[in-house]
Amino acid sequence: MTASRKILVVDDDAAVCKSIDRVLTSKGYAVITAESGEEALRKLNEEKYDVVYTDIRMAGMSGLEVAENVKARRPWTPVVIITGYGTGAEEARAEAAGVTEFLHKPLTPEMIEVSARKAVGTPAAEPEAPAEVAAPAAPKDSTLKNIALFLASPLFGLAYIVAFPIFASFMLAGIALTAARKYGWLGKVGRIAKHAAMLVAAPFVTLAFVVAFPIIGLVMLAWIGGGAAVKRSETK
Secondary structure, three states: OOOOOEEEEEOOOHHHHHHHHHHHHOOOOEEEEEOOHHHHHHHHHHOOOOEEEEEOOOOOOOHHHHHHHHHHHOOOOOEEEEEOOOOHHHHHHHHHHOOOEEEEOOOOHHHHHHHHHHHHHOOOOOOOOOOOOOOOOOOHHHHHHHHHHHHHHHHHHHHHHHHHHHHHHHHHHHHHHHHHHOOOOHHHHHHHHHHHHHHHHHHHHHHHHHHHHHHHHHHHHHHHHHHHHHHHHHHO
16 A cells, blocks of 8 residues: 555544554555544645545534535545444435445444555546547548559550550551452452551550550559558558
């Protein structure tokens, strides 16, 4: 037990205060005493205590009023009532206020020590501020895919601009050859035109591959790398 556990003892009988102080201080508690309920409430306003001991009958403010004030201000703080001749009605009122325990005089060191250990060991939880609900995070994989698509979109556009006219030329040449074969003597002209078209289109086809393959390769690498990064972050 450490001195960080502070106990407030409220009793107008100095002998009782000294007795509790002597027992609990030797066990490592920090004991503060008050000779009246009014003094106890002032000390409660100045600092926090782990347990409050109060005699049930005192001049001025009674121990029941002290207990009710403590529970109204700090409901999580355990309160132990010390009584020598308390009535059933007083005990019922104390229980209604949320008192932790009753100690009946005469007090023994064992009673005081066990009571303090029980009170400190099972305090009510101090209320905490409600945690803010975090907004759901966007999926990491979809974010990386969107970035990759955004970066690759201009390159895809360039590939289409270069490749589309070439493919269109091949399609037109094929249609023309099919029509030429129907007219016999035009077959030779068609074949010559086909070879000529292939000769003319060869540089464009090469250019299309030169432009398109690096683009496709970069997109694939970005896609694979993004997926691997997501899996690695999820496993951490």
